[in-house]
Amino acid sequence: MKYQFWKYQGTGNDFIFFDGREDVSVIKDNKEVIARLCHRRYGIGADGLIILEKHETSDFRMVYYNSDGGESTMCGNGGRCSISFAHFMGLAGEKTNFQAIDGLHSGEIANEGWIKLGMNDVSDMKRLDERTYLLNTGSPHYVRLLDQGEDIDIVAFGREIRYSAPFAQEGINVNVVQEMDGKIKVKTYERGVEDETYSCGTGVTAAAIVYHRSMNNLPVGDIDVMTKGGALKVSFNAHKNRYTNIVLHGPVQMVFTGQIEI
Template sequence: MKAIKFTKMQGLGNDYVYINGFEEHVPDPSALAKRVSDRHFGIGSDGLVLILPSNKADVRMRMFNPDGSEAEMCGNAIRCVGKFVFDNGLCTKDTVQVETAAGIRIVRLLKDGGEITGATVDMGAPVLNPADIPANLPEGMEGKPFVNCPVMVDGVTYEVTAVSMGNPHAVIFLRGIDSLDLPDLGPKFEHHPLFPQRTNTEFVEVVSRSRVRMRVWERGTGETLACGTGACAVAVACVLNELTERSVDVELPGGVLRIVWDKADNHVYMSGPASKVFDGALSAWKE
């Protein structure tokens, strides 16, 4: 038996188990993700994050969902990665380059009294070409952008805007998001045939030109308190549908993220908190 040290961290309640891959070896991260994510028989989390050496950036991040599937990116998790590597001396710079399956992301750490309390992340340019999201346009919409497209679910037509922020998102604007039955509706979008690699789905209510509210059904996870890439996708979809300005506060159940889609460089910037919850050790892991 070998004990594996871990740190639980959260960004707006989007909580993950983080393991220092510079020191620890995880033989089967998919199986471990299932184990640690269980909120009754495990640690309890929205997934597992491995922080590993990189030959392209300061560190490499791998993220696994509670169902064991590997995701390309996680906006809330990458802020916590920045805090983790700084607090643990893996990188002593205020700006951390993090390699992800969606490419290298730049994490600028935010301090309060010398403590890392959050980060602003350059999330890169949004991907809007349907084939690259990937998303199949509804019949009759071929050759058009996937913006405000009609998608039928359970006999109801929803207007959907598809965006990739390194992972696929379907953004839906509607009123009354608090009353939605996401455990029923979310999986129907996640597994919809228009999304060949499944999709994260954001249900959004516009409050003003500078603020929106959202709930999210995350691919491979379910409803979570926050989704960083989802908030970025929502901000992009808001601009594409002429609903808000390019700088918007996105209110999630776990708190607020500030998202800016910069017109000058076409990059999306996400600012939000990152917190350590506790350290621990998994004492019954067999190689």
């Protein structure tokens, strides 16, 4: 049977979308099918797959799967793309609220095609050493601050951390952060993709919070972030160890649409 799909990308983090108001039972929770659709040689190719469904109290529900086929925790760039797709499909207006695996999120289509995504508050941050932190921004993240000029192979480093004893079973996303020209540059190794992705929304959010925490005199406001896939911003309010009103800002693009036989 043929199924209509849409392909979106947010700063190079790409996703396959299906309209869950239709019968997509052959896809939902089917790890083999989802992994095949996300495969970049034998399928459409993507970092993840998202199904948008009706919801009783919100505009829609976002169901997110990693490219390995498993349902995963919150995806920031996937959330931003979901806002754009929901608006395109008539599920939501320019301002919306929707349900994800970690609860309720707000969103807005802003100027110049940028999408704003409200993230959950962050208060539980663990410092492993002066340059390394653990925190959860909807997904679990390991964040390492790099010195100026320091270079790390993110794939090799990410795999080493992700499969180390404390994290091997559940997995963890691994980020390295470097300040440059008044911005931060972030590289991310994502569990479930098991590779570097061009961008990671929850990772960028985690990196911006850790960077702010390490710079006690940094004023609260937008933090500009550069990723392999492009520019993002993270804004928040800081209250000692608690971060609230966190918003992830960035561009979104529909890449193409088509039909595929499943």
